[in-house]
Amino acid sequence: MCQILGAPGVRVPAIMERVTDPVEHGAPPSTAREPPAPLRRPAALPARRRSAAEEARTLLAGARQGVLASLSADGAPWGSVVTYGALADGAPVLLVSLMAEHTRNLEADARASLVVAEPPNDDNPLDRGRVTLAGRVVQPEGAARAAARAAHLEAMPSAELYIDFDDFRLFVLEIERVRWVGGYGRMDTVEAPDYVVAAPDPVAPHSHGAARHLNADHADALLEIAVALAGFTDASRARCEGADRYGLDLEVATPRGTAHPRVGFTAPVDAPDGLRGACVELVRRARATDLSGDLATD
Amino acid sequence: MCQILGAPGVRVPAIMERVTDPVEHGAPPSTAREPPAPLRRPAALPARRRSAAEEARTLLAGARQGVLASLSADGAPWGSVVTYGALADGAPVLLVSLMAEHTRNLEADARASLVVAEPPNDDNPLDRGRVTLAGRVVQPEGAARAAARAAHLEAMPSAELYIDFDDFRLFVLEIERVRWVGGYGRMDTVEAPDYVVAAPDPVAPHSHGAARHLNADHADALLEIAVALAGFTDASRARCEGADRYGLDLEVATPRGTAHPRVGFTAPVDAPDGLRGACVELVRRARATDLSGDLATD
Numbered sequence: 001m002c003q004i005l006g007a008p009g010v011r012v013p014a015i016m017e018r019v020t021d022p023v024e025h026g027a028p029p030s031t032a033r034e035p036p037a038p039l040r041r042p043a044a045l046p047a048r049r050r051s052a053a054e055e056a057r058t059l060l061a062g063a064r065q066g067v068l069a070s071l072s073a074d075g076a077p078w079g080s081v082v083t084y085g086a087l088a089d090g091a092p093v094l095l096v097s098l099m100a101e102h103t104r105n106l107e108a109d110a111r112a113s114l115v116v117a118e119p120p121n122d123d124n125p126l127d128r129g130r131v132t133l134a135g136r137v138v139q140p141e142g143a144a145r146a147a148a149r150a151a152h153l154e155a156m157p158s159a160e161l162y163i164d165f166d167d168f169r170l171f172v173l174e175i176e177r178v179r180w181v182g183g184y185g186r187m188d189t190v191e192a193p194d195y196v197v198a199a200p201d202p203v204a205p206h207s208h209g210a211a212r213h214l215n216a217d218h219a220d221a222l223l224e225i226a227v228a229l230a231g232f233t234d235a236s237r238a239r240c241e242g243a244d245r246y247g248l249d250l251e252v253a254t255p256r257g258t259a260h261p262r263v264g265f266t267a268p269v270d271a272p273d274g275l276r277g278a279c280v281e282l283v284r285r286a287r288a289t290d291l292s293g294d295l296a297t298d
Numbered sequence: 299m300c301q302i303l304g305a306p307g308v309r310v311p312a313i314m315e316r317v318t319d320p321v322e323h324g325a326p327p328s329t330a331r332e333p334p335a336p337l338r339r340p341a342a343l344p345a346r347r348r349s350a351a352e353e354a355r356t357l358l359a360g361a362r363q364g365v366l367a368s369l370s371a372d373g374a375p376w377g378s379v380v381t382y383g384a385l386a387d388g389a390p391v392l393l394v395s396l397m398a399e400h401t402r403n404l405e406a407d408a409r410a411s412l413v414v415a416e417p418p419n420d421d422n423p424l425d426r427g428r429v430t431l432a433g434r435v436v437q438p439e440g441a442a443r444a445a446a447r448a449a450h451l452e453a454m455p456s457a458e459l460y461i462d463f464d465d466f467r468l469f470v471l472e473i474e475r476v477r478w479v480g481g482y483g484r485m486d487t488v489e490a491p492d493y494v495v496a497a498p499d500p501v502a503p504h505s506h507g508a509a510r511h512l513n514a515d516h517a518d519a520l521l522e523i524a525v526a527l528a529g530f531t532d533a534s535r536a537r538c539e540g541a542d543r544y545g546l547d548l549e550v551a552t553p554r555g556t557a558h559p560r561v562g563f564t565a566p567v568d569a570p571d572g573l574r575g576a577c578v579e580l581v582r583r584a585r586a587t588d589l590s591g592d593l594a595t596d
Contacts, residue, residue: 065423067413069367069375072432077367077375079413081428081479101477115365115377119417124456125363130379134370158422179399181379 036256038231043289044282047264048246052188053198056131056180057090059116061200064155066116068094070105078105084114085148085155089196091172092133093148095159098167106171110136114173127183134178135192137171148172202272207243210275214240214248221283226252228286230261245269248282334554336529341587342580345562346544350486351496354429354478355388357414359498362453364414366392368403376403382412383446383453387494389470390431391446393457396465404469408434412471425481432476433490435469446470500570505541508573512538512546519581524550526584528559543567546580 050058068082080102084092092114096103106112117130140148148170153160162168178190190198203210214222219238225248226238234254242249247264265278266285348356366380378400382390390412394401404410415428438446446468451458460466476488488496501508512520517536523546524536532552540547545562563576564583 063418065415065418067365067367067377067415069365069377071373071375075369075373076409076432077369077411078432079365079367079377079411079430080477081413081415081423081426083423111374113375113377115379117363117365117379120361120363125379125381128379132377134374134376179378 035259036254039233040231042231044229044263047262050201050244052180053190053194055182056178056190056195057198057200058204059129059131060086060090062204063116066114068102069113070102071109072105083156085151087151093152094171095152095163096169103169106137112137129182132179133175135174135176137173140172201245203245203269203275210243211240224286225263225282226250228289229263243275333557334552337531338529340529342527342561345560348499348542350478351488351492353480354476354488354493355496355498356502357427357429358384358388360502361414364412366400367411368400369407370403381454383450385449389473391450392469393450393461394467401467404435410435427480430477431473433472433474435471438470499543501543501567501573504573508541509538522584523561523580524548526587527561541573
């Protein structure tokens with residue numbers, strides 16, 4: 001550990017400081033540097049996180065392009081870019097041309113996996129979410145085909161131009177195995193039944209914008225939340241690092257160091273435009289909190 | 299064809315109007331609408347395009363994250379996100395943890411392919427470049443390992459923290475087969491020897507910015523180029539749609555319709571910062587062109 005942190009000139013990304021388990025995708029092991037604890041018992045509810053199944057469903061819902069791994073005639077793995085829509089149970093629907101190598105592959109061997117990844121960021125492409133959905137493709141018929149066709153077109157309206165051509169095929173990937181990686185130190189295997197019943201986070205498309213807005217225009221409110229709800233009564237500054245249907249991830253500066261508490265909403269947000277109301281409610285609760293007594297060391 | 303263009307309310311992306319060959323990734327077949335021809339014989343040199351091998355090398359050089367397809371123990375295809383650097387011959391160098399499924403896969407069966415794709419755009423994710431590099435991985439030793447290590451670190455400096463850990467492996471993907479797709483109607487298979495000797499386009503990292511700058515600040519110069527060098531003497535407006543080491547792709551408005559000529563530089567640009575000089579030279583040539591006589595119909 002000291003070997004890592006002690007290396008001169010090596011900047012350790014903040015995210016790594018929080019890693020507590022050995023990870024498989026390139027982060028160093030945990031460090032000895034402990035973030036500061038709250039000084040008061042947090043008034044916010046225990047902050048639930050999206051489950052791995054919800055993360056997987058959210059990633060799938062947030063894109064319409066992925067990389068398909070299929071098997072070439074000789075059994076070698078072949079990767080190729082595909083577009084997809086998703087059925088209500090999270091099964092991806094691919095539309096592929098008979099002229100494409102992956103289509104010939106799928107017709108000969110139905111085994112496939114689809115990788116969907118958040119766009120890489122500049123800092124570190126490994127600190128981003130991605131999911132692998134592995135299973136077998138089927139060509140849906142009848143009502144199942146109609147549902148698959150509609151799901152693909154919802155994601156890719158321009159495919160209307162050729163979706164019914166004779167030389168295109170619709171495939172549904174029936175999922176048997178899901179592996180989600182959320183970035184450094186966050187990963188899990190998801191059982192197919194859990195994946196099927198999980199829902200994508202409805203606020204995910206707006207969460208980056210919401211965090212930007214909170215940081216740009218509501219720094220005072222974030223500080224009130226950090227002090228009153230997260231219990232960092234010595235906080236001097238708070239930033240929103242992320243927002244999801246269950247709460248906010250904060251970065252809180254204190255004289256004792258930087259903490260990364262999570263503050264939960266009273267209830268999960270169920271509507272795509274519900275983040276604003278949930279944040280207003282957090283501020284209301286922060287202002288209503290009695291900051292006398294109830295120290296964390298009580 | 300009329301079936302496509304005649305559909306009411308269906309916007310046909312401009313790019314599709316230029317498709318002349320059947321394609322495998324979802325574009326409709328060619329349309330009957332012919333773009334206008336130049337009125338004068340173009341004064342610019344025949345505008346070379348990047349070869350498929352150069353496109354593949356340019357894509358690889360422009361990213362450091364891709365999706366690896368490997369084989370699970372049961373022979374099923376498994377996709378996963380990996381980071382890479384590239385050796386001088388374009389072979390990707392992967393750094394993977396023993397804890398990761400893809401590492402176990404590669405150690406059991408060396409066959410793999412790596413997909414590198416441009417980030418999707420909002421209009422249509424299929425109208426973007428991507429490449430599949432297929433082959434077998436090897437674990438380099440001695441001087442080859444040192445070169446591979448340096449190549450990976452050049453792309454991923456933060457990997458310095460763990461690249462020498464016992465539970466990480468460096469793999470070089472020795473390429474046997476390359477499939478490049480440039481978007482609708484642009485695709486090719488590249489032979490491995492051609493891939494190895496091709497060079498990435500040095501101006502690719504700056505080409506989007508250059509096109510934006512030309513359109514924002516030098517619309518008059520683009521129009522001069524369209525008139526004098528591309529031969530569209532009736533052009534009313536010209537935009538730069540793309541720039542590469544060999545020339546500019548223009549969109550030219552004329553009373554006869556919109557044309558998409560390409561204008562070649564006098565010599566390929568060899569330096570990352572060479573686009574500006576090449577464009578200045580184009581404008582100089584445009585202004586020096588004698589526009590009397592020499593009609594395309596001569």
